[in-house]
Amino acid sequence: xxxxxxxxxxxxxxxxxxxxxxxxxxxxxxxxxxxxxxxxxxxxxxxxxxxxxxxxxxxxxxxxxxxxxxxxxxxxxxxxxxxxxxxxxxxxxxxxxxxxxxxxxxxxxxxxxxxxxxxxxxxxxxxxxxxxxxxxxxxxxxxxxxxxxxxxxxxxxxxxxxxxxxxxxxxxxxxxxxxxxxxxxxxxxxxxxxxxxxxxxxxxxxxxxxxxxxxxxxxxxxxxxxxxxxxxxxxxxxxxxxxxx
Ligand code: HEC
Numbered sequence: 001x002x003x004x005x006x007x008x009x010x011x012x013x014x015x016x017x018x019x020x021x022x023x024x025x026x027x028x029x030x031x032x033x034x035x036x037x038x039x040x041x042x043x044x045x046x047x048x049x050x051x052x053x054x055x056x057x058x059x060x061x062x063x064x065x066x067x068x069x070x071x072x073x074x075x076x077x078x079x080x081x082x083x084x085x086x087x088x089x090x091x092x093x094x095x096x097x098x099x100x101x102x103x104x105x106x107x108x109x110x111x112x113x114x115x116x117x118x119x120x121x122x123x124x125x126x127x128x129x130x131x132x133x134x135x136x137x138x139x140x141x142x143x144x145x146x147x148x149x150x151x152x153x154x155x156x157x158x159x160x161x162x163x164x165x166x167x168x169x170x171x172x173x174x175x176x177x178x179x180x181x182x183x184x185x186x187x188x189x190x191x192x193x194x195x196x197x198x199x200x201x202x203x204x205x206x207x208x209x210x211x212x213x214x215x216x217x218x219x220x221x222x223x224x225x226x227x228x229x230x231x232x233x234x235x236x237x238x239x240x241x242x243x244x245x
Contacts, residue, residue, distance in 0.1 A: 028122035030202035041203025046078045052106040055089035058207045104147040113208040122201045129161040141177045157186030
């Protein structure tokens with residue numbers, strides 16, 4: 001019995017270790033309930049990402065409704081492609097052109113937050129460093145050899161990556177990432193940059209499951225209903241059983 005209790009107590013940690021992998025991920029700490037963060041994320045997404053990455057399962061109009069924006073606000077500040085308000089968020093880049101330019105077509109990002117997880121995307125966007133051996137001039141410590149250029153280099157400042165060399169007993173040399181240093185300062189402070197990336201990731205968490213917002217808006221009412229219902233059921237039970245004793 002004791003052993004069973006111990007196993008049950010340890011169970012939640014097993015998953016943590018199993019999913020840990022070798023890569024170190026920073027915590028995005030995104031808060032999907034913050035409309036301000038989602039709107040800022042949408043703004044940065046539309047100006048920095050949407051030219052390459054579509055959100056083909058999301059419409060501008062749905063986004064406006066969920067984020068509390070008007071049609072005019074979206075048309076003036078968030079649509080850069082001449083698309084209509086009711087259109088899906090796509091771009092005009094053909095897959096063939098994209099492959100020619102980047103060697104790899106930029107994937108659609110509507111559900112990327114589900115596929116990769118928010119912490120992965122957060123860490124990825126912060127882990128670009130200067131690498132003259134790459135065609136784009138950039139590499140990434142989390143996604144080695146990524147063909148995406150570093151879109152935030154001006155804001156973050158240019159990073160250089162330092163690696164540690166390890167030699168195993170049988171003479172194989174491997175490198176592991178140690179730290180970044182800055183070659184130039186960005187236009188944003190580290191805190192501002194983290195906040196901006198967090199907002200973009202938060203926006204992607206929203207597009208991956210827009211219904212989350214509605215679910216959360218209903219949650220307090222559902223709980224209230226359950227409390228009232230339980231109370232009524234209790235009164236009913238009391239009434240039914242009052243003559244039985
Ligand atoms: C100039 C085009 C371009 C822009 C702008 C761009 N990306 Fe990318 N992105 C790419 C390409 C190309 C890939 C594919 C990389 C690969 O597989 O080597 C990619 C890959 C990714 C991936 C990894 C997808 C996977 O394979 O799991 C994520 C996440 C991502 N981009 C997010 C973003 C975000 C967020 C922005 C805006 C802040 C952005 N990208 C801006 C071209 C771009």
